[in-house]
Amino acid sequence: xxSTLVLTRDAVMAAVDRYRAALAELVTFPLDGLDVxxxxxxxxxxxxxxxxxxxVEHEALRLIxxxxxxxxxxxxxxxxxxxxxxxxxxxxxxxxxxxEMLGRRTALSGEPLQxxxxxxAAAQRAGHINAAHVAEIxxxxxxxxxxxxxxxxxxxxxxxxxxxxKLRPDELRVLAERLADxxxxxxxxxxxxxxxRRGITIGRQDLDGMSPISGWLTPELRAGLDAVLSKWAAPGxxxxxxxxxxxxxxxxxxxxxxDARTPAQRTHDGLNAVCRSVLASGAxxxxxxxxxxxxxSTTLQDLESAAGIADTGGGTWLPMADVxxxxxxxxxxxxxxxxxxxxxxxxxxxxxxxxxxxxIVLHAKDxxxxxxxxxxxxxxxxxxxxxxxxxxxxxxxxxxTFACGPDHxxxxxxxxxxxxxxxxxxxxxPPHFDFxxxxxxxxxxxxxxxxxxxxxxxP
Numbered sequence: 384x385x386s387t388l389v390l391t392r393d394a395v396m397a398a399v400d401r402y403r404a405a406l407a408e409l410v411t412f413p414l415d416g417l418d419v420x421x422x423x424x425x426x427x428x429x430x431x432x433x434x435x436x437x438x439v440e441h442e443a444l445r446l447i448x449x450x451x452x453x454x455x456x457x458x459x460x461x462x463x464x465x466x467x468x469x470x471x472x473x474x475x476x477x478x479x480x481x482x483e484m485l486g487r488r489t490a491l492s493g494e495p496l497q498x499x500x501x502x503x504a505a506a507q508r509a510g511h512i513n514a515a516h517v518a519e520i521x522x523x524x525x526x527x528x529x530x531x532x533x534x535x536x537x538x539x540x541x542x543x544x545x546x547x548x549k550l551r552p553d554e555l556r557v558l559a560e561r562l563a564d565x566x567x568x569x570x571x572x573x574x575x576x577x578x579x580r581r582g583i584t585i586g587r588q589d590l591d592g593m594s595p596i597s598g599w600l601t602p603e604l605r606a607g608l609d610a611v612l613s614k615w616a617a618p619g620x621x622x623x624x625x626x627x628x629x630x631x632x633x634x635x636x637x638x639x640x641x642d643a644r645t646p647a648q649r650t651h652d653g654l655n656a657v658c659r660s661v662l663a664s665g666a667x668x669x670x671x672x673x674x675x676x677x678x679x680s681t682t683l684q685d686l687e688s689a690a691g692i693a694d695t696g697g698g699t700w701l702p703m704a705d706v707x708x709x710x711x712x713x714x715x716x717x718x719x720x721x722x723x724x725x726x727x728x729x730x731x732x733x734x735x736x737x738x739x740x741x742x743i744v745l746h747a748k749d750x751x752x753x754x755x756x757x758x759x760x761x762x763x764x765x766x767x768x769x770x771x772x773x774x775x776x777x778x779x780x781x782x783x784t785f786a787c788g789p790d791h792x793x794x795x796x797x798x799x800x801x802x803x804x805x806x807x808x809x810x811x812x813p814p815h816f817d818f819x820x821x822x823x824x825x826x827x828x829x830x831x832x833x834x835x836x837x838x839x840x841x842p
Contacts, residue, residue, distance in 0.1 A: 441486035502544035616653035680747030698760030750827035
């Protein structure tokens with residue numbers, strides 16, 4: 384058995400080496416001497432390879448998932464893939480999800496099983512469909528009610544896979560929507576179906592600070608928002624262009640008549656007023672040792688000049704004009720530091736629990752989880768003692784750092800932390816798992832990458 388395993392490994396790695404060598408050779412060839420027929424043959428070959436490659440990746444991801452744990456690699460497999468392959472986290476999640484549906488499976492008894500979507504997997508291995516086709520098939524099943532039986536699902540999957548070999552992804556979507564109408568002509572959906580689809584996603588801030596939002600609302604949330612926004616998004620209400628915006632009382636007829644905002648803008652301003660009202664009420668209690676408030680970090684120079692931007696505990700930034708205006712509406716936490724020295728307060732404590740003041744400093748110092756690759760903002764983090772508290776019984780600001788809940792648990796699995804010479808937290812993998820050296824998180828501190836380049840002699 385061992386000799387067979389070694390032979391299989393050698394054969395696979397030799398094929399991988401030939402694959403890399405062939406690609407490395409192809410990218411160096413000029414294509415000027417080829418006619419149109421040959422050029423299309425090259426394009427066809429590249430597309431077929433692009434379609435088939437995920438089939439190999441699915442098997443690798445399946446086996447990786449069986450051999451390593453999130454504790455060993457320090458994060459979930461999708462997050463680790465995103466860092467290792469330098470791809471977006473969403474793309475990494477999609478690849479792992481595709482592997483679960485299209486990769487080979489094994490029963491508890493060890494018996495090999497077909498993929499969950501066998502026809503789709505076969506078409507992909509043959510190079511007939513691409514990732515966009517798979518995404519449309521996944522979209523079909525995501526929207527399919529849970530009461531649809533297994534035989535009907537299997538027939539639908541086979542039909543969609545067959546048609547995907549003949550159609551573009553956008554054409555396949557139209558066909559899939561028609562098939563969904565045939566399977567569920569009455570439009571019957573259960574509460575479980577709706578709960579499965581619910582969700583709101585707030586995207587990354589753009590260069591101008593604006594953030595996109597998308598998602599699906601349950602009927603209950605939609606009804607609640609309709610009721611709230613019927614008042615707070617009405618013409619003349621919560622209008623930031625008014626000198627004294629109407630919030631509680633009905634707006635005057637003049638204010639409503641002069642309201643030039645679009646319905647979408649009024650909805651935005653109404654939701655903004657809802658958040659402002661809730662934060663100002665103090666009814667949200669506390670979270671991770673601080674009252675639920677907006678935590679803002681800025682420099683004294685920017686505050687005095689009313690210019691620049693400030694960082695928030697949510698991992699976003701605010702224009703200074705907004706920071707000053709918001710200070711009038713609610714009790715937020717503002718941490719000011721010197722622009723030139725960035726010197727932190729030395730707050731030493733003999734108690735294990737960090738003080739609110741120390742947490743505010745960490746919001747400015749770490750901005751979010753310090754574990755490399757993690758993007759959890761400070762609002763979602765706990766305070767971690769870099770030097771084990773049981774050994775020193777000190778809670779000093781220069782030995783504290785932020786760690787989100789899941790990453791905090793890694794410290795019970797052999798991971799350790801330390802502060803480097805610059806006071807930056809570094810995470811060290813378990814000694815029995817050699818997947819990397821001590822590293823720090825630059826997600827919330829992109830300026831560190833520029834500093835590293837300068838140290839390496841780059842402009």
